[in-house]
Structure formats: structure tokens, C-alpha cells
Amino acid sequence: MQRKVHLTNCLRNAASRALKSSQHPSQFSRLSLRSPSTPWTQVPKHQKRFLSSDVAGTATQKKVKSDDTNVFLDNLGKIFLATIAAIVGALIRSSYNTSNRNAVRDEIEAVSALDPVEIDELRIANSVLSPTVYMNIAEDLYECFPTGSCSYQAFTNSARKTMMQLKGEAFTIELGHQVDRVVADILAKKKASVDEHLPLSLWLVTLSLALNSSIDDRLRVLYKVLEKEEQPVRFHQIPVLVSNLQDTCQLPPDTQVVSTATSFPTQQWERGSPSQLVPWEGGYDDVIDLNGMADILRSKSVCAWGECYHKKSFQIRKT
Known part of the structure; x- marks a missing residue:
């Protein structure tokens, strides 16, 4: 009879301990961990396995957290x-x-020696200077100076001679002082004197400032000069x-x-x-x-x- 009572008490105690262990599982986990004073070399292998798993889990959680960050939003x-x-x-x-x-x-x-308004005034004032007259001046000029160059004074003398032969003594370049101003600017830039010989094409292009004609005619006479x-x-x-x-x-x-x-x-x-x-x-x-x-x-x-x-x-x- 006493044995039965003792056996019953043992079963009750075992059941009680099992119930408590199920209600407090952290106690067993804490028991499985080493104490701070226990060296790592003395920790059993099965406990080391549990510790390494905990460390790996913590690292995985940190990686997931870092992957969740958005660089664009964080630096918006x-x-x-x-x-x-x-x-x-x-x-x-x-x-x-x-x-x-x-x-x-x-x-x-x-x-610039002349502005666009002055050039327009020069052309309007010389309506008589047609492309035909211009080319007559050019042809006489190249006949007088076969070398292809002359001074500005020689150029003006030749041009006046041709104009007088065509239209009489009254025919001249109106507002000629504006052309002279352009020539003075050219000579200053080239550091040349009035008597220095320069290409005939330069003097004829200067004279085209006073040529009152269409763009077609101006292009055509310049091509003939070339x-x-x-x-x-x-x-x-x-x-x-x-x-x-x-x-x-x-x-x-x-x-x-x-x-x-x-x-x-x-x-x-x-x-x-x-x-x-x-x-x-x-x-x-x-x-x-x-x-x-x-x-x-x-x-x-x-x-x-x-x-x-x-x-x-x-x-x-x-x-």
C-alpha cells in the first residue's frame, strides 16, 4: 500500500515538473547557454551549435533590414x-x-566704318551706278593695271575717267566721303599708306557698296570680277x-x-x-x-x- 502511494506521488511530481517546463521553455534555453564565466572551449558541442544558429539568425535579420532601405527615398x-x-x-x-x-x-x-543705314543711303544716292556701268569701270581698270593692283588714288582716277566717258562730267559717286571712310579704315587695318598698291578686287568690292542693284545682279558682277x-x-x-x-x-x-x-x-x-x-x-x-x-x-x-x-x-x- 505504501509503495502505491509512493509511486503515485512520484508520478504526480513528474507530471508537475513536465507541466512547469512546458509553461517556461526559456528556462531550458537559458540552461543550455553557457554562463559568462564558462570558457568557450568548455562549452559542449551541442550548445555551440545553438549559439552559432542564434548569431546567424541575428545577421540575417540585419541583412533583411538593410535590403529594405531605398537609396532614392533616403537621399531625396x-x-x-x-x-x-x-x-x-x-x-x-x-x-x-x-x-x-x-x-x-x-x-x-x-x-565698322559704316552702319547698314549709311550703306542704304549710299546705294539710294547712286541709282545711276548700274551693273553695266560697274562692269565698264572694272574692265577699264584691269586694262589699265594688268598686274591686278593699284593705289586707291589711281583707282578713283580710273573710275572717274570711265564714268565721265559714259555719262559726262556730272557723273560722280554721290556720298563718296562714305566710301573714303571705308577705304581709310581698310588702310589703317592693313597699316598701309594711301599710295600703296592693293588688289583691284578689293577696290571693286569697296565700290560695290554704292551699287544700287538687286542681289542677283550684285552676285553676277562680283563673279565677273573673280x-x-x-x-x-x-x-x-x-x-x-x-x-x-x-x-x-x-x-x-x-x-x-x-x-x-x-x-x-x-x-x-x-x-x-x-x-x-x-x-x-x-x-x-x-x-x-x-x-x-x-x-x-x-x-x-x-x-x-x-x-x-x-x-x-x-x-x-x-x-
Whole structure:
């Protein structure tokens, strides 16, 4: 009887302990961990396995947490400020670029001997100077100076002689002082004296300032002047013609401004040379016809007499 009672008590105690262990599982987990004073080498292998699993779980949780972060959203403020700064910087740089270009254009206008209004007045005042009269002057000039050059004084004497033969003594260049002003500016830039011989083509391009004619006729007589120098006309004559037009104020200031190699921190500009203004992909000695010359002079980079600003297309008559 006593054995039964003792056995019953043992079963009750075992059940009680099992119930408590199920209600407090952390006690067993804590018992499985080593105490702070126990060296790692003395910890049983099965406990080491539990410890390594805990460390791996903690690392995995940290990795998942780091993967959940969004770089764009975390740096949204910085990205916004950087974008605004870039836009403001671009606007400031563009403003400086425009200012630099306008400064070069204004300088070209300031040093021009004649402005567009004065050129128009000169042409209107010389309505009698037709393309036919102009070519008569050119032919007599090349006959008098077969070398292709003369002084400005000799040029004016020859031109007056031809004009008197055609129209009488009363025929002269009206507002001639404006032409003289252009010539004085050319001589100053070339550091030449009044008696120095310069190409006849330069003097004839200067005289074309007073030529009151259509663009078609002006292009045609200039091409004939080039033919007086060399036949057939070749490309290497075109930059010389553009240079003469540039020196005689017959190119708009805007088209003469070209960019330099300096683009940082702001773009720099300069007055373009004839070789920079003339668009050409062919050879230096290529033959150029009248239409080819007209296309170059009416291009946006040359824009002789401001013709590139007009929509009208000109039909050049070959003679």
C-alpha cells in the first residue's frame, strides 16, 4: 500500500515538473547557454551549435533590414537640391555665354566704318551706278593695271575717267566721303599708306557698296570680277572675296561671331576669319560656278548683305 502511494506521488511530481517546463521553455534555453564565466572551449558541442544558429539568425535579420532601405527615398532631399543647383548653374552659364557673344558682336559693330543705314543711303544716292556701268569701270581698270593692283588714288582716277566717258562730267559717286571712310579704315587695318598698291578686287568690292542693284545682279558682277582674276573661278578666290566683303562692312556682325576652343567655365567668342566663315568640304582648287558662289555668300555663316535672313530664293541668270 505504501509503495502505491509512493509511486503515485512520484508520478504526480513528474507530471508537475513536465507541466512547469512546458509553461517556461526559456528556462531550458537559458540552461543550455553557457554562463559568462564558462570558457568557450568548455562549452559542449551541442550548445555551440545553438549559439552559432542564434548569431546567424541575428545577421540575417540585419541583412533583411538593410535590403529594405531605398537609396532614392533616403537621399531625396539631396537629389532635389543637386538638381536645382544644376539648373541654376546651367542658366548662369548660358547667360554668361550670351553676354560674351554679344560683347564680341557689339565690338564688331563699334569698329565698322559704316552702319547698314549709311550703306542704304549710299546705294539710294547712286541709282545711276548700274551693273553695266560697274562692269565698264572694272574692265577699264584691269586694262589699265594688268598686274591686278593699284593705289586707291589711281583707282578713283580710273573710275572717274570711265564714268565721265559714259555719262559726262556730272557723273560722280554721290556720298563718296562714305566710301573714303571705308577705304581709310581698310588702310589703317592693313597699316598701309594711301599710295600703296592693293588688289583691284578689293577696290571693286569697296565700290560695290554704292551699287544700287538687286542681289542677283550684285552676285553676277562680283563673279565677273573673280573671272577677271582667274578663269575658271576656283574656291581659293572665295575666302578672299569674303574677306573683302568683311572689310567693307557688307557682312552682318551676328554671322561673324564664331566660338573658340575655350568653353569652360564659359564659352568664349571671337570675330571669325574668312576661312572660318566659308562653308566648304571640297578641295582648295575646286572650280566654283556662279550658283556655287551665290550659295556660299547666302549661307548662314557668311550671309552677305543679310540675305540669309530672307526666305526668298534667288534665281541666278548665267550670262
